[in-house]
Amino acid sequence: MNPDDGFRRIGIVGLGLIGGSAAFAARRVFPDAVIVGVDRDGDVAIAARQLGAVHEAGISLDSLAGADLVLLAAPVTANIAALERLSGLLDPGAVVTDVGSTKRAMLDGARRMLPGAPFVGGHPLAGAARGGLEASRPDLFERRPWVLTPEAQTPRPAVARVATFVSRLGAVPIEIDPGVHDHVLAFTSHLPQLTASALMHVVGEAVEDSGLRLAGRGLADTTRVAASPVSIWRDICATNADEILPALDALIETLRQVRDDLAEGHPPDRVFHSAGRWRRKLDG
Amino acid sequence: MNPDDGFRRIGIVGLGLIGGSAAFAARRVFPDAVIVGVDRDGDVAIAARQLGAVHEAGISLDSLAGADLVLLAAPVTANIAALERLSGLLDPGAVVTDVGSTKRAMLDGARRMLPGAPFVGGHPLAGAARGGLEASRPDLFERRPWVLTPEAQTPRPAVARVATFVSRLGAVPIEIDPGVHDHVLAFTSHLPQLTASALMHVVGEAVEDSGLRLAGRGLADTTRVAASPVSIWRDICATNADEILPALDALIETLRQVRDDLAEGHPPDRVFHSAGRWRRKLDG
Numbered sequence: 001m002n003p004d005d006g007f008r009r010i011g012i013v014g015l016g017l018i019g020g021s022a023a024f025a026a027r028r029v030f031p032d033a034v035i036v037g038v039d040r041d042g043d044v045a046i047a048a049r050q051l052g053a054v055h056e057a058g059i060s061l062d063s064l065a066g067a068d069l070v071l072l073a074a075p076v077t078a079n080i081a082a083l084e085r086l087s088g089l090l091d092p093g094a095v096v097t098d099v100g101s102t103k104r105a106m107l108d109g110a111r112r113m114l115p116g117a118p119f120v121g122g123h124p125l126a127g128a129a130r131g132g133l134e135a136s137r138p139d140l141f142e143r144r145p146w147v148l149t150p151e152a153q154t155p156r157p158a159v160a161r162v163a164t165f166v167s168r169l170g171a172v173p174i175e176i177d178p179g180v181h182d183h184v185l186a187f188t189s190h191l192p193q194l195t196a197s198a199l200m201h202v203v204g205e206a207v208e209d210s211g212l213r214l215a216g217r218g219l220a221d222t223t224r225v226a227a228s229p230v231s232i233w234r235d236i237c238a239t240n241a242d243e244i245l246p247a248l249d250a251l252i253e254t255l256r257q258v259r260d261d262l263a264e265g266h267p268p269d270r271v272f273h274s275a276g277r278w279r280r281k282l283d284g
Numbered sequence: 285m286n287p288d289d290g291f292r293r294i295g296i297v298g299l300g301l302i303g304g305s306a307a308f309a310a311r312r313v314f315p316d317a318v319i320v321g322v323d324r325d326g327d328v329a330i331a332a333r334q335l336g337a338v339h340e341a342g343i344s345l346d347s348l349a350g351a352d353l354v355l356l357a358a359p360v361t362a363n364i365a366a367l368e369r370l371s372g373l374l375d376p377g378a379v380v381t382d383v384g385s386t387k388r389a390m391l392d393g394a395r396r397m398l399p400g401a402p403f404v405g406g407h408p409l410a411g412a413a414r415g416g417l418e419a420s421r422p423d424l425f426e427r428r429p430w431v432l433t434p435e436a437q438t439p440r441p442a443v444a445r446v447a448t449f450v451s452r453l454g455a456v457p458i459e460i461d462p463g464v465h466d467h468v469l470a471f472t473s474h475l476p477q478l479t480a481s482a483l484m485h486v487v488g489e490a491v492e493d494s495g496l497r498l499a500g501r502g503l504a505d506t507t508r509v510a511a512s513p514v515s516i517w518r519d520i521c522a523t524n525a526d527e528i529l530p531a532l533d534a535l536i537e538t539l540r541q542v543r544d545d546l547a548e549g550h551p552p553d554r555v556f557h558s559a560g561r562w563r564r565k566l567d568g
Contacts, residue, residue: 125500145498176498187490188499192483192506194552197559198538199479204562206471206534212566214429214460215472216409220566221508222476226559227567234551241546248543250490252536254482259532262525267518268478275481275510278488282496282504283511 007033007165011067013082015039015048015057016229017128018099019073020136023053025169028138036063040078044133053136061085069165072098076235080109087114095158097122097165101185101232103149103178105239118158121149121178123185124171131229139170146171149178186243190236191251193225194244197233200226291317291449295351297366299323299332299341300513301412302383303357304420307337309453312422320347324362328417337420345369353449356382360519364393371398379442381406381449385469385516387433387462389523402442405433405462407469408455415513423454430455433462470527474520475535477509478528481517484510 007030012019015037026035037054038061039045045057056063061082064070070086072079079098086096096119100106103121110119126144128135146166150159163173176184200223204212237244258268291314296303299321310319321338322345323329329341340347345366348354354370356363363382370380380403384390387405394403410428412419430450434443447457460468484507488496521528542552 125498127501129501144500147498174498181498184491184495184498187487188495188503191487192503194542195479195483195539196502196506197552197555198535198542199476200559200562200566201555202531202534202538203471203475204558204565206531207468209565211468211472212562214409214431214458214465214468215566216428217411217413218480218509219472219476221505222480223559223563223566224505225502226563228560230551230553230556230560233556234553237546237551238549241549245543245546247486247490248539248546250486251482252539252543254486255479255532255536255539258478258482259529259536262521262529262532265522265525267514267521268481269514269518271478271481271485272514272517274488275484275507276512276514278496279484279507279510281488281493282484282499282507 006030007069009034009036009067011036011038011064011070012054013038013061013064013070013072014074014078015044015053015133016073017131017133017135017140018124018126019071020048020053020133021126021138021140022071022073022099022169023048024136024138025141027053027055029168036067038063040074047133051133053133061089065089066091068094069161070094070096072096072100075232076100076102076106076239078235080106080113083109083113083119087116090117092116095120095161097148097162099124101189101236102239103181107149107151107178118155120154120159120162122162122166123147123149123181124166126171129224131232141166141169141171144171145174147181148173148175149181150175151178182240182243186240186247190240190244191247193228193233193236194248195251196223196226199223290314291353293318293320293351295320295322295348295354296338297322297345297348297354297356298358298362299328299337299417300357301415301417301419301424302408302410303355304332304337304417305410305422305424306355306357306383306453307332308420308422309425311337311339313452320351322347324358331417335417337417345373349373350375352378353445354378354380356380356384359516360384360386360390360523362519364390364397367393367397367403371400374401376400379404379445381446383408385473385520386523387465391433391435391462402439404438404443404446406446406450407431407433407465408450410455413508415516425450425453425455428455429458431465432457432459433465434459435462466524466527470524470531474524474528475531477512477517477520478532479535480507480510483507
């Protein structure tokens, strides 16, 4: 298996924003490969073929037979469930990767259910305000980090092959330990999602429709991700709760300090200044 | 005092994003008026004149003598401090308004310190990712709500005059009780700010620079307002703490429920679904 080998048959499971964008990008950069899409929703599979994201599409994993690379882009628990079926389908030398937002549970699943094929965990750090196939675009990964989480026993040629694949999609592959990934993402992604959802719930219930009409750009930005698909976030909560809980505790503790400052007549200066500093770093 | 009278001399105190944008818009829609800008930062005053936002600019409120309308666009406590000086300066018939994010403290100040001139509280619900004079633009208020908070004793001709002024700037005037304003904004604006600041502080301290490099659009959106000027938010906290505290308590309580759900192995479905529903309403 040479990482620079061409890809002849690329399977993509789950044709939402990430899977659909990977399909569009792969069609463009691997013009000789057959792109096969699978989605449990037959209408989405049909739409993916009609939109030209994939050459073949269906609802069954069976169509992935003969693929030399399979990208699992469904929610994490669906990706894990797909592994068992894949293990009987794939040729030796095929490599399997995923795009899930948590990595340890997926790697556990691959060790148990896909002993025959090399599995390389992955997570493209790319997104958009709207999800779904209809929001897909081939440049979604352009210059975005695409985390790969190989373990000590992961064959290096398989890692190199996936790194080649994601580089060709325009992304920048970065290798990170799976546990470090799940810890960091608990703060940089999962905590912001839960916070935005909690905030939107509290604000909506308190002021209702008439009050929301007085909302400005601040609330809209701060809660944008609260419209994200629930299925993805159920899975993230289920597979990373041990890392998310301490992150939630830290936020609750900070909000309590802010509350105490205000109750004592002080602005929460320490938090304002620290937040401003980190926010400017985030912008680079 | 006729609300349709032209404005001959318009004073604007505080030449940040809101004051600067009001100056640019006023120059355009009141071509016969002299626009006078005051900022405690002399460099900002000079820049405002050089950029063409105002005809005259300085650091002293004295230049507002003869104005028929004064718009206070500094942070709330600076606006309150300006009232006393204004009371000795303005001609009978001049009307004073403000753009502060909290209204009850400002109205208390006007009752105490500006007995001679009619004061109409105001709050344009317009903003931008960046603050400051350099981010100002004449179309900032275009079709945005501009809340006015008259009290029972506020002269109706003064309210009509301010409503005319903000309509000409492109905004949509909406009258709301000052207490209702401060309650609703505690949820729709002040709580999101404190939440974004607390979140950014917690995330930055936990993952530091190396982890922030793995952050995607979700964290960036959710924390955008954490880069807002601290001076404005200190004043908002100081003048609306009694409304912000119950809002913070509600958020902390919801985050605790989310935490308990996760600790028991459940996704926080109720919050996810409620948040998604309210978020879609926010988008209209």
